[in-house]
Amino acid sequence: MKKKILLAHGSGGRLAHELIKDVFLRSFDNKFLRPLGDSAIFDKEKIRWAFTTDSYVIRPLFFPGGDIGKLAVCGTINDLAVAGAAPLFLSCALIIEEGLEFSTLEKIVSSIKEAAEGAGVQIITGDTKVVEHGGADGLFINTSGVGIVRAREDLSPGRIEAGDRIIINGTIGDHSIATLSGREEFDFQTEIESDCAPLNDLIGMALSGSQDIKMMRDPTRGGVASIFNEIVSGQSFGIELWEEKIPIKEEVMSICEMLGFDPLYLANEGKVVLIAKEEGAEKLLSILRSHPLGKESQIMGKVIPEPKGKVYLRTAIGTRRVVDMLTGEQLPRIC
Amino acid sequence: MKYLSEFRQKEPARRLVRKIHQLMEDIDREISLMEVCGTHTMAVFRYGITDLLPEKLHLLAGPGCPVCVTSNDYIDKAIAYAHQDKVIIATFGDMVKVPGSRSSLAQEVSEGAQVKVVYSSLEAIKIAQRNPQKKIVFLGIGFETTAPTVAASILMASKGDISNYLVLSGHKIMPPAMQALVEDHQIGIDGFLCPGHVSTITGSKIYEFLARKYRIPCVVAGFEPLDILESIHLLLSQKKLGQAKVENEYRRAVTYQGNLKAQKLMDMVFEKRSTSWRGIGEIPGSGLKIRKEYSLLDAEVRLPLKVRKSREHPECICGDILRGLKSPLDCSLFKKVCTPSHPVGACMVSSEGTCAAYYKYSEGKF
Numbered sequence: 001m002k003k004k005i006l007l008a009h010g011s012g013g014r015l016a017h018e019l020i021k022d023v024f025l026r027s028f029d030n031k032f033l034r035p036l037g038d039s040a041i042f043d044k045e046k047i048r049w050a051f052t053t054d055s056y057v058i059r060p061l062f063f064p065g066g067d068i069g070k071l072a073v074c075g076t077i078n079d080l081a082v083a084g085a086a087p088l089f090l091s092c093a094l095i096i097e098e099g100l101e102f103s104t105l106e107k108i109v110s111s112i113k114e115a116a117e118g119a120g121v122q123i124i125t126g127d128t129k130v131v132e133h134g135g136a137d138g139l140f141i142n143t144s145g146v147g148i149v150r151a152r153e154d155l156s157p158g159r160i161e162a163g164d165r166i167i168i169n170g171t172i173g174d175h176s177i178a179t180l181s182g183r184e185e186f187d188f189q190t191e192i193e194s195d196c197a198p199l200n201d202l203i204g205m206a207l208s209g210s211q212d213i214k215m216m217r218d219p220t221r222g223g224v225a226s227i228f229n230e231i232v233s234g235q236s237f238g239i240e241l242w243e244e245k246i247p248i249k250e251e252v253m254s255i256c257e258m259l260g261f262d263p264l265y266l267a268n269e270g271k272v273v274l275i276a277k278e279e280g281a282e283k284l285l286s287i288l289r290s291h292p293l294g295k296e297s298q299i300m301g302k303v304i305p306e307p308k309g310k311v312y313l314r315t316a317i318g319t320r321r322v323v324d325m326l327t328g329e330q331l332p333r334i335c
Numbered sequence: 336m337k338y339l340s341e342f343r344q345k346e347p348a349r350r351l352v353r354k355i356h357q358l359m360e361d362i363d364r365e366i367s368l369m370e371v372c373g374t375h376t377m378a379v380f381r382y383g384i385t386d387l388l389p390e391k392l393h394l395l396a397g398p399g400c401p402v403c404v405t406s407n408d409y410i411d412k413a414i415a416y417a418h419q420d421k422v423i424i425a426t427f428g429d430m431v432k433v434p435g436s437r438s439s440l441a442q443e444v445s446e447g448a449q450v451k452v453v454y455s456s457l458e459a460i461k462i463a464q465r466n467p468q469k470k471i472v473f474l475g476i477g478f479e480t481t482a483p484t485v486a487a488s489i490l491m492a493s494k495g496d497i498s499n500y501l502v503l504s505g506h507k508i509m510p511p512a513m514q515a516l517v518e519d520h521q522i523g524i525d526g527f528l529c530p531g532h533v534s535t536i537t538g539s540k541i542y543e544f545l546a547r548k549y550r551i552p553c554v555v556a557g558f559e560p561l562d563i564l565e566s567i568h569l570l571l572s573q574k575k576l577g578q579a580k581v582e583n584e585y586r587r588a589v590t591y592q593g594n595l596k597a598q599k600l601m602d603m604v605f606e607k608r609s610t611s612w613r614g615i616g617e618i619p620g621s622g623l624k625i626r627k628e629y630s631l632l633d634a635e636v637r638l639p640l641k642v643r644k645s646r647e648h649p650e651c652i653c654g655d656i657l658r659g660l661k662s663p664l665d666c667s668l669f670k671k672v673c674t675p676s677h678p679v680g681a682c683m684v685s686s687e688g689t690c691a692a693y694y695k696y697s698e699g700k701f
Contacts, residue, residue: 004445006441008676014675014676015676183454243343250340253340257558260374260377260686260687262381315343315381315382315383315560316340316343316344316345316382316560317343317344317345317348317382317384317387317560317561318345318348318349319382319383319384319386319387320383320386321380321381321382321383321696322696322697324694324695324696330686331427331428331429331686332427332428332454333373333374333686333687334400334401334402334427334429334476334477334481334685335372335373335374335401335477335478335480335481335530335532335533
């Protein structure tokens, strides 16, 4: 049977990585694309630029703590921010399904405006397409962004070494659980709101206050588990996470237990993981904690020399297990 | 609420592990305990519990994942329905990827089959209401935990005259399967970690016959690491004293009688029948068939069809794995041909399947 695209090819897990490597990288290969970072970095006119793009296809369009508009702005800003860049301008393209209510569109557009203003970026170009009923799930949004790299050091896995500390700016999994609870087919009520937020201010503060940051990533689709697997892949180090130190809301943990989800794979939209020198980790932690989006920051693990290329979890009961990349979507258990 | 973290503490875990080692020294022989529930299997791996246990103590993963035990002929039937004119299959997501004899629902979708992934049977009813000109066939799989909700959906559709909602029942119940496993002397089970979710509905009473008739210690277990360690400790304590009784470690969710309302629902809509389990074969009284009163909603009655004789992949050993006889590491396909992205057997598909658990959590260990 002919190979076809499956939903899992878009889930940020193993299949998505195979697709990117085998199809896109093979065709477009160049030195800017090759690192497969959150943003492409290039020097032009003596300025170091960051450039990125992302498409947003979330259901439901509105969820506790945000909507597709806020998400489309924050997501792209965060991709620039974790590359060490200060975002300047965004583009915004909408693919709208015939029949979408005007009031819905207006609500989303005003949320785009609000998010962009809040983050100090302007939307300077855009596009609209309308497709037939059934051709899109209400509304899809694509945003691209450019920014100027402020980080003094090169933020790449090349400088990471054993002993470095892993820091996160708050609780994991809130976004996934909030969007799930917003879907009508899920019969559970929760207080959990999406963590969707622009991280450029927090990250800017961290970069100007600390010289010890070696790399940053935003753990969106595929969660922290996938991000760390990407970071260690092909490298001469591994990563050990400490379960007790990973910030997670008790309610998120309970819902995960109920549905059979592993929170390490849940998506986040307002989180950054930072890898920093051991000596500077505590200072960086206090800088992060002084920002409203970093109050619950934690040192949640460290870089280890062996085994190379693997991510481990030191569990709460003291055992150790491997944390692999997500190999499909997480689905609720059937019992 | 600090509910869950209380069951994930290092010190109490260490104390229990010490007690387990002491008991195994006293018992001084190989002991095999079976966890029947897929969630237990997953938790054992997620917390690396096997690393803490004495060598002579074996945890066998049993047939406790409904997706894994669904036989190929059921999948083949679902695929055949999916290709019928004006039929939409509504199913839990995991089922879509399970390979039947010749294909899976996921593969058939790209060939034009109509399949919708739902999170509950009630969602399937909504699809039926929105598509009155089509027939919605809901794939009813799951044990005593899921069967009552599907029973409720059948009652709801029946009362609301939603006649285009049909159920293909593949529901199964646990006690007859546990009996079949105990009677299979090749396996040699010394005790059961009884499934926590199933027991919330059935109560712990359904395991009494295993203790009385077969002298098998049973402990209903929760899913946190301390639950599992405590349950193993209780089973070994019974073993040491030569006892066989049903104990309930998961008291915060399970009672002796269980959820009587749910049991009644299940009883109203379903009756027992013989059904086939992947790997174990036909077990009398282990399946649930929709009663005659609701046959208008029974896919097998309303849309009878014949499918070709089913077949299993010749090298797939899911069957032996489901009976606890073999581990995924004994399988020549494991990790080579059979992976979560390209599963050959059902145990690799389900998030709670034994092969999926080995794949996900044991890399680099063996």
